[in-house]
Amino acid sequence: MSKIDERYKEACIICEEKKERGIHIFSEFICWECEQNIVHTETDENKYRYYVDKLQKISQSKLYS
Numbered sequence: 001m002s003k004i005d006e007r008y009k010e011a012c013i014i015c016e017e018k019k020e021r022g023i024h025i026f027s028e029f030i031c032w033e034c035e036q037n038i039v040h041t042e043t044d045e046n047k048y049r050y051y052v053d054k055l056q057k058i059s060q061s062k063l064y065s
């Protein structure tokens with residue numbers, strides 16, 4: 001029985017859940033599920049705006065930190 005080591009999990013900046021699979025944008029972690037959502041929300045304007053706003057806030061906070 002294999003248990004995933006908590007140290008390999010990172011908190012996703014969008015859903016705020018700890019996941020072991022994902023990508024890094026602006027050195028922040030986005031889980032695989034959220035990344036797939038972003039990729040597939042091009043036609044959903046409101047959802048897309050939500051993700052873009054989140055990412056812009058992160059990039060801005062990096063600039064001023």
Ligand SMILES: [Zn+2]
Nearest residue numbers: 012015031034
């Ligand atoms: Zn997520």
